[in-house]
Amino acid sequence: MTHPIPRKTFQTSEAASQAVAQEIATLIRGKPKPVLGLATGGTPLKLYAELIRLHREEGLSFAHVTTFNLDEYCGLDREHPQSYWNFMWRHLFDHIDIDPANVHLPSGTVAEQEINNHCAAYEAAIMNAGGIDYQVLGIGRTGHIGFNEPGSAIDSKTRHVLLDPITREDAAKDFGGIEQVPTGAITMGCGTILSARRIALLAFGAAKAAVVDAATTGPVTDQLPASFLQQHPATTFFVDQELADAS
Numbered sequence: 084m085t086h087p088i089p090r091k092t093f094q095t096s097e098a099a100s101q102a103v104a105q106e107i108a109t110l111i112r113g114k115p116k117p118v119l120g121l122a123t124g125g126t127p128l129k130l131y132a133e134l135i136r137l138h139r140e141e142g143l144s145f146a147h148v149t150t151f152n153l154d155e156y157c158g159l160d161r162e163h164p165q166s167y168w169n170f171m172w173r174h175l176f177d178h179i180d181i182d183p184a185n186v187h188l189p190s191g192t193v194a195e196q197e198i199n200n201h202c203a204a205y206e207a208a209i210m211n212a213g214g215i216d217y218q219v220l221g222i223g224r225t226g227h228i229g230f231n232e233p234g235s236a237i238d239s240k241t242r243h244v245l246l247d248p249i250t251r252e253d254a255a256k257d258f259g260g261i262e263q264v265p266t267g268a269i270t271m272g273c274g275t276i277l278s279a280r281r282i283a284l285l286a287f288g289a290a291k292a293a294v295v296d297a298a299t300t301g302p303v304t305d306q307l308p309a310s311f312l313q314q315h316p317a318t319t320f321f322v323d324q325e326l327a328d329a330s
């Protein structure tokens with residue numbers, strides 16, 4: 084079934100991030116074994132800063148929390164400055180009381196012949212943890228969620244994918260040139276994401292307005308994987324006024 088996706092607009096990206104952090108804090112305080120799906124990129128940085136503040140100043144404990152990240156670049160080991168493993172520890176995990184055993188990201192260095200097993204094990208680990216209670220998403224210019232680029236199937240699972248040239252272009256500044264950007268990644272699938280009980284997609288700034296409009300009100304199409312979220316019963320888009328003004 085297709086649902087209109089509710090959009091909550093906040094004056095600033097800080098305020099939007101605080102609202103998402105409050106939802107996460109409520110979940111964490113109310114459930115013995117909450118499971119979070121986490122995202123990387125510029126968009127969730129203020130959310131992670133707020134979760135760290137809640138931990139330090141308001142006693143929010145992550146000791147009983149399990150996390151699964153959306154994706155990882157192929158070819159980058161954990162220590163690589165652009166790996167998502169590195170990103171997550173730098174921007175969140177190093178600053179909260181999470182048990183490292185409860186942190187999960189796909190591996191960027193698993194041997195090629197092991198990738199399928201690795202992806203199946205990632206799906207199984209999510210299931211064994213009880214499924215994702217709350218999935219945080221960003222959205223790329225291509226309409227990707229995770230690294231599910233146009234053409235991804237609605238029921239796709241964790242798998243190896245090739246990155247869209249636009250996505251590689253957007254990552255070029257972080258890598259010091261497009262030729263340094265990996266060509267592949269391992270990502271949760273659209274189906275994996277849609278299995279989450281609640282989904283919060285964050286998008287800020289005028290440049291994201293067109294893709295957010297298309298995802299929320301356009302046709303549901305594999306040419307814009309974020310539009311699949313119209314078929315999820317509990318997704319909200321959290322946007323800032325700058326995006327709203329441009330949409």
Ligand code: PGA
Pocket residue numbers: 123124125126127220221222223224227228229
């Ligand atoms: P960004 O990336 O947060 O860096 O804009 C979002 C995404 O590609 O999903």
